[in-house]
Amino acid sequence: MQATACAYSNIAFIKYWGNRDHALRLPANPSLSMNLGGLFTRTTVRFSADLAADCATVDGQALQGASLARVSAHLDYARRLAGCALRAEVISHNNFPAGAGIASSASAFAALSLAAAAALGLELSERELSAYARLGSGSAARSVPNGFVVWHTGEDHASSYAESIAPADHWQLTDLIAIISTAHKAIGSTEGHQLAETSPLQAARVATTPSRLAECIQAVLSRDFERLARLVELDSDMMHAVMQTSTPPLLYWLPPTVAVMHRVRALRAEGVGVCYTIDAGANVHCLCLPESVERVRAELLAIQGVQEVRAAQAGSAAWLER
Secondary structure, X not given: OEEEEEEEEEEEEEOOOOEEEOOOOEEOOOEEEEEEEEEEEEEEEEEEOOOOOOEEEEOOEEOOHHHHHHHHHHHHHHHHHHOOOOEEEEEEEEOOOOOOOOOHHHHHHHHHHHHHHXXXXXXXXXXXXXXXXXXXXXXXXXXXXXXXEEEOOOOOOOOOOEEEEEOHXXXXXXXXXXXXXXXXXXXXXXXXXXXXXXXXXHHHHHHHHHHHHHHHHHHHHOOOHHHHHHHHHHHHHHHHHHHHOOXXXXXXXXXXXXXXXXXXXXXXXXOOOEEEEOOOOOOEEEEEOHHHHHHHHHHHXXXXXXXXXXXXXXXXXXXXXX
């Protein structure tokens, strides 16, 4: 009883930050993202009567404590559906830095969900698989479908899922990720989501998200980069304003983060097709039109503190290796 699955990371254009239900990871607001082709997690799940307990390794490191318990709890959901009590071995590899604000938990739990369901012979629809992935990491719901993806807030487990609004080949955007730090965050996203409601700005952010989401969906569907850039930067800045005004405050930015933000805005003022968005970390995602990629890459590498630049275009849905 074994299966291997892969899933891409994703970058949110309209951000997910904060939950209405922390146990089910029902988000405070809907969100919109693009899968990041080439940045993926590959996970093998093996259920066996020979195993006395669940075990898991990520990038060669054995998980213990709370990290292992989180994986086991996620597997329990699939085991309940399948009526199976077997323990599992999980082996997972990322081809990009994990825990550094590049949504490694999204690709990880999307791949884990698909591999676990397949290994147990469960025939879940994409909608059901997306909802299952959400239980492990909210943004993992968005790494299950193809390309450009919207995640519905929902009212319960079954209705909070993600679906594609356009396939990966709909728009040739490139995400140039300015890697500023590969260190694991001192406060991860799961804890950060719990702090969101302590910010006096969160209620206003959540209340105005649906209008930004609707406009951003139209920008994607019509390939309107100028409109997309304005909305993406606004939404990113609003999320980080919430983080920075939470109790305790979360400041993920480093000096090179701010330098990249300033340079991207200056480039766009010069007519270069680029905008920035930042997840819970110091690294900056720079969305580019095809003709701007090489110029932006050179500009990013010239900024002191940028270690490297990783590139990704829109990616497909999560998949099983046969």
